[in-house]
Amino acid sequence: MTAHTLRYYERVGLIQPVGRARNGHRRYSEADAAWLDFLHCMRATNMPIREMQRYAELREQGDATSLERRKLLEDHQAEIAAQIEALQKAHALLTHKIANYRIIEERIRAAGSVPVEPELEDELATAS
């Protein structure tokens, strides 16, 4: 997280105005750092800024907003689960395609040059 990003997060209300040293420089407390860690974790898993803003807003309103905050997090967790699934599918597909490329390469090595004919048409087989 760059300094610029921290300023940006402060500007858009993701973090409350943070404490300052006598010279005006920002001093991030442990609590600030922990909150930033959390934000970072949410961003890294594609939570939109708007949603993080909503969460930050609720958090500032205290325990009464617990239920809504929980729902927000549950929604995001569901998003995460969906993302994991898509990623795992793609991972498996790539394993397949990579193996395929190894076969092609072996064939080329065996022929001593690049054969003209045998394009192993992979898309129809692996897109499924």
Add this chain to the structure above:
Amino acid sequence: MTAHTLRYYERVGLIQPVGRARNGHRRYSEADAAWLDFLHCMRATNMPIREMQRYAELREQGDATSLERRKLLEDHQAEIAAQIEALQKAHALLTHKIANYRIIEERIRAAGSVPVEPELEDELATAS
């Protein structure tokens, strides 16, 4: 995938100019569809367009580019693995935080109103 996105992909070279009906309308073959499925799968796992362009370019050059294409896919697969890890971490964190919110809610219900004092400071505990 919208029609607009298909046009866009064609414009930026992700798909070769596709066949046309007599009236000039595009006709996507099975092979086109399979290739589009693959592209869709890569985009859904955050492969940048530039990388997909590179892959498409190599693909058009035939089997001789097998090795480079394989490396490209291997890199992306590594990216995917990293993403999965981050997502799983976040998923676990959220499980923790959601459980925490349930406790808070239970406490509120038990008190019959929102207590003023006991803000359960969660960030330090769960950000780790």
Add this chain to the structure above:
DNA sequence: TATTGACTTCAAGCGCGCTCAAAGATGTAG
């Protein structure tokens, strides 16, 4: 015949999340 509707083209616009530029204040080293 008139009117939809789905396609075509090309260019411009947009939302997101930063990212950078410019100008100025302050602190540390030589």
Add this chain to the structure above:
DNA sequence: CTACATCTTTGAGCGCGCTTGAAGTCAATA
């Protein structure tokens, strides 16, 4: 005292991946 680095502010700019708009062509339907 002079550099130089590091922070401060505000506002503008940018890269990505679409997305939309405008204007036109064609096919079928009321």
